[in-house]
Amino acid sequence: MKTPKRYLITAALPYANGLKHIGHLAGAYLPADIYVRYLKAQKREVVFVCGSDEHGTAIPIQATKEGTTAQAIIDKYHPIIEQNFKDLGIAFDIYHRTSDPLHHETASEFFKDLESNGDLETKTTQQYFDTQANSFLADRYIKGTCPSCGYSEAYGDQCEKCGKSLSPEELINPLSTLSGNAPIKKETTHWYLPLNRHEDFLRKWLLEEHTSDWRPAVIGQCKSWIDGGLQARAVTRDLDWGVKVPVTGGDGKVLYVWFDAPIGYISATKQWAINNNKDWNPYWNDPETKLVHFIGKDNIVFHCIIFPVMLKLHGNILPENVPANEFMNLEGDKMSTSRGWSIEMDDYINKWIKKENGGESLADCLRFYLNSISPESKDSEFTWKGFQDAVNGELVSIFANYVNRTWVLMHKLCKGKVPKIHTEFLDDDDNALLLSVKETKEKITALLEQYKFRDAQFEVVNLARLGNQYMQKKEPWILAKNIETNPTAQAKIDNCIHGCLQLTANLAILINPFLPFTAKKMCHLMKVVDKMLEWENAGNFNLLKMGYSLRPPELLFRKIEDEEIAAELAELKANAEAKKTKMENTTNAAEGAAAKNENGITPLKPEIVFDDFGKIDLRVGTIIEAKKVEKADKLLALIVDLGFEKRTILSGIAMHFNPEDIIGKQVTIVANLAPRKMRGIESQGMILMAEDAQGKLYFVSPSEAIASGSTIA
RNA sequence: GGCGAGGUAGCUCAGUUGGUUAGAGCACAGGAUUCAUAACCCUGAGGUCACGAGUUCAAAUCUCGUUCUCGCUACCA
Numbered sequence: 040m041k042t043p044k045r046y047l048i049t050a051a052l053p054y055a056n057g058l059k060h061i062g063h064l065a066g067a068y069l070p071a072d073i074y075v076r077y078l079k080a081q082k083r084e085v086v087f088v089c090g091s092d093e094h095g096t097a098i099p100i101q102a103t104k105e106g107t108t109a110q111a112i113i114d115k116y117h118p119i120i121e122q123n124f125k126d127l128g129i130a131f132d133i134y135h136r137t138s139d140p141l142h143h144e145t146a147s148e149f150f151k152d153l154e155s156n157g158d159l160e161t162k163t164t165q166q167y168f169d170t171q172a173n174s175f176l177a178d179r180y181i182k183g184t185c186p187s188c189g190y191s192e193a194y195g196d197q198c199e200k201c202g203k204s205l206s207p208e209e210l211i212n213p214l215s216t217l218s219g220n221a222p223i224k225k226e227t228t229h230w231y232l233p234l235n236r237h238e239d240f241l242r243k244w245l246l247e248e249h250t251s252d253w254r255p256a257v258i259g260q261c262k263s264w265i266d267g268g269l270q271a272r273a274v275t276r277d278l279d280w281g282v283k284v285p286v287t288g289g290d291g292k293v294l295y296v297w298f299d300a301p302i303g304y305i306s307a308t309k310q311w312a313i314n315n316n317k318d319w320n321p322y323w324n325d326p327e328t329k330l331v332h333f334i335g336k337d338n339i340v341f342h343c344i345i346f347p348v349m350l351k352l353h354g355n356i357l358p359e360n361v362p363a364n365e366f367m368n369l370e371g372d373k374m375s376t377s378r379g380w381s382i383e384m385d386d387y388i389n390k391w392i393k394k395e396n397g398g399e400s401l402a403d404c405l406r407f408y409l410n411s412i413s414p415e416s417k418d419s420e421f422t423w424k425g426f427q428d429a430v431n432g433e434l435v436s437i438f439a440n441y442v443n444r445t446w447v448l449m450h451k452l453c454k455g456k457v458p459k460i461h462t463e464f465l466d467d468d469d470n471a472l473l474l475s476v477k478e479t480k481e482k483i484t485a486l487l488e489q490y491k492f493r494d495a496q497f498e499v500v501n502l503a504r505l506g507n508q509y510m511q512k513k514e515p516w517i518l519a520k521n522i523e524t525n526p527t528a529q530a531k532i533d534n535c536i537h538g539c540l541q542l543t544a545n546l547a548i549l550i551n552p553f554l555p556f557t558a559k560k561m562c563h564l565m566k567v568v569d570k571m572l573e574w575e576n577a578g579n580f581n582l583l584k585m586g587y588s589l590r591p592p593e594l595l596f597r598k599i600e601d602e603e604i605a606a607e608l609a610e611l612k613a614n615a616e617a618k619k620t621k622m623e624n625t626t627n628a629a630e631g632a633a634a635k636n637e638n639g640i641t642p643l644k645p646e647i648v649f650d651d652f653g654k655i656d657l658r659v660g661t662i663i664e665a666k667k668v669e670k671a672d673k674l675l676a677l678i679v680d681l682g683f684e685k686r687t688i689l690s691g692i693a694m695h696f697n698p699e700d701i702i703g704k705q706v707t708i709v710a711n712l713a714p715r716k717m718r719g720i721e722s723q724g725m726i727l728m729a730e731d732a733q734g735k736l737y738f739v740s741p742s743e744a745i746a747s748g749s750t751i752a
Numbered sequence: 753g754g755c756g757a758g759g760u761a762g763c764u765c766a767g768u769u770g771g772u773u774a775g776a777g778c779a780c781a782g783g784a785u786u787c788a789u790a791a792c793c794c795u796g797a798g799g800u801c802a803c804g805a806g807u808u809c810a811a812a813u814c815u816c817g818u819u820c821u822c823g824c825u826a827c828c829a
Contacts, residue, residue, distance in 0.1 A: 256757050432779080433778075
């Protein structure tokens, strides 16, 4: 494969509404950083961009909740996240932010370009609107009861208790978070990106050109989307936090966060170019640039379908690969900050990466374990015991111990200097060791180029293992015992230690992308400059000059103690328990009425006049047939007798009633509601249901049986 | 309900186009050793490859069905 002229590597923009956990780190940032460090060691031209995603609706909502401003929130989290990455050795060339004017300008230009080329279309739809606040409500501005778990504080896009993704329409008793009132529906016009126009392009690009070199899960997900029928997606929203829609009719609207965020990669590149006096253009426009997006699997659609379409329309290059990782679970459960079941990067840093605790080496310990269980092909699981085992059993015992025993022996038997080679005593073992180093380097290189970071790291440790075996076979400490009687002993010792030292130098180069702090410390031990870490040096056994004196031994890592692990586990459980109690209180408080505002009562809808009510034609009907709608979990298809006619009515009650149990029931029907097709069947009316605090449904029926078709007023 | 990805030793994972007794690391057991952070080195034990059927001389691998996990997605007028 031809080496690209330059690389542009991106890692998903973290959302600046809170701290990020180690699942995020393992998903995108760590693999990206390893790849970038490798490329840089190869002296390739590469720019690594990232930044805070600071728009979207969640941030202003959080601001309201915390009694502060959106700006204050992002100004709080942006620097913390940036510093967290630094502390963990994630070395972006630039960590930008989407609230920056340069980004606003870039995103605006992007939108205008697409708009003026006719690549967008507009549509008018009904959206929830808060009359009191005089504002349209984005999904996250609507709260209500989650239809699947009953949590009363679920948002219009997702329930934070059960994690189910929702749409505002699904919420039971939707309420505006601005005023606490029930929202109404109102017309609004938005710009859409018609993905459907680009199906042929996507099919060819993804399903023909990249089926074999992209990860199966990524291609599978894309295929699923394309086959499911591509829809136009709204690119604007009614909101005042974000990049203003820069064309006529855009007042009060901003670019939808998913449209503006990936453009953040471009504006970050521009800012990097300004800072470094470079030209950003080739990075996004020259086909000889290799663009790679590192993301988690939740981001696949945006980076493989939507953003590429945007890039194509805008005339930019397309990603060469999108090596999305699966998810990392924690101690048997999904990671979730809101549920308290996670390890925040910030917490880990404050607890573990303290000077008295081991400092930077503890950052590398985390990197080591996370990468060793990197969810490259399926979800994986972080356990504190696993962390301890990986660090103590492999990193310390195999890798660091190899370096340490080499250093100790070198000081004891070779006066602390790199010993001479005595070629007449070199044997097959010495040759085999050098050969192994060369082979391992090739293996690791190939694995890194294929984004197999877990396997690549394993190979480095394995090389240290070979070093231990080599030393074990040579037994220089035995030779040292008869140094007086055996004239060749010192020469053999010299050869062994020389080999071990050269191997250490190679290990430093090869471990560098994974454990940069450790590589640096090894350079310090060897008294060499960072330049030695360049990839081309790996595979050579002349990296340390004979006669050169090296520093005294120094441990690279400390062991992780059982008590530390026990403490972490206890804290994790306590944390989750606290959050759980908090949430249950919220849910319990809602019992007695479905969803309440601060006064504890479901708020009344806005007043209507009699004429409004008069428009509704309510009738008594009798269910004469009921069966489940195929391929729908919640729908029942009912035939209802209205006396003068029989109607098919669909109702979302399949989870609450067995079809055979409700035949013969008398119910209240909205008889003049416009018909609506669901799952291919037309529903000719609506059945009224009462709901109690537990979410249980009841039919609204006349107290005694009366004639079907009777009117209700 | 549809689609996608997965289910291989106690744990974390490999298994290329179907081909001898299914591999690695950790953990475990035994041995050897002492230069080293009770570290290293050697040896060993361990699996009906989720389950069932089919194709084949031959299946972890291909086909069909079932089941479990994760993700995306549809349905509550």
